[in-house]
Amino acid sequence: MASLFGHALVGVTLSNVLDTKNTRVLLVLAVISAILPDVDVVSFKLGYAYEHCLGHRGFTHSILFAVLWSLLASVLFGKKNKLLFFTVVLLSTLSHALLDAMTTGGLGVGFFIPFENTRYFFDWRPILVSPIGIKRFFSDWGLRVIISELIWIGLPCVVILIGNKIRRNN
Numbered sequence: 001m002a003s004l005f006g007h008a009l010v011g012v013t014l015s016n017v018l019d020t021k022n023t024r025v026l027l028v029l030a031v032i033s034a035i036l037p038d039v040d041v042v043s044f045k046l047g048y049a050y051e052h053c054l055g056h057r058g059f060t061h062s063i064l065f066a067v068l069w070s071l072l073a074s075v076l077f078g079k080k081n082k083l084l085f086f087t088v089v090l091l092s093t094l095s096h097a098l099l100d101a102m103t104t105g106g107l108g109v110g111f112f113i114p115f116e117n118t119r120y121f122f123d124w125r126p127i128l129v130s131p132i133g134i135k136r137f138f139s140d141w142g143l144r145v146i147i148s149e150l151i152w153i154g155l156p157c158v159v160i161l162i163g164n165k166i167r168r169n170n
């Protein structure tokens with residue numbers, strides 16, 4: 001994974017750009033959705049191998065999971081804005097897998113589970129993979145991850161957020 005901070009920032013950015021009303025519930029949902037796929041780290045504790053379809057970067061990182069979660073979230077919370085909720089939640093959830101596929105380590109992402117269990121990486125992988133677990137994050141490795149994500153996730157998101165603010169104010 002990229003770190004939770006990196007994923008969350010993408011959720012914030014997507015919500016900010018797509019939701020002109022800045023709905024708080026949608027912002028929270030976007031952040032949760034951008035982080036949610038990593039609930040599958042419990043699979044290690046449950047004894048699933050990394051490469052199993054329910055292992056890390058497996059089903060919860062798939063396109064199908066993103067669609068199902070977005071449908072559920074938009075029905076539960078979307079009220080009169082179901083399409084907007086669906087879109088923001090879908091893109092936030094998918095952003096997680098897309099970022100993971102741009103990281104330098106682990107196995108790839110199971111985008112097409114349950115239809116196909118192949119794990120995919122993009123050819124371009126500039127993001128240093130984040131350690132799993134809090135203890136290992138507070139290390140030299142964690143620091144290098146933060147720097148890598150500031151460049152490849154933080155900077156683009158901040159530019160987009162500022163650009164969006166300027167656009168809205170005009």
Ligand SMILES: [Zn+2]
Binds near residue numbers: 001061
């Ligand atoms: Zn992940």
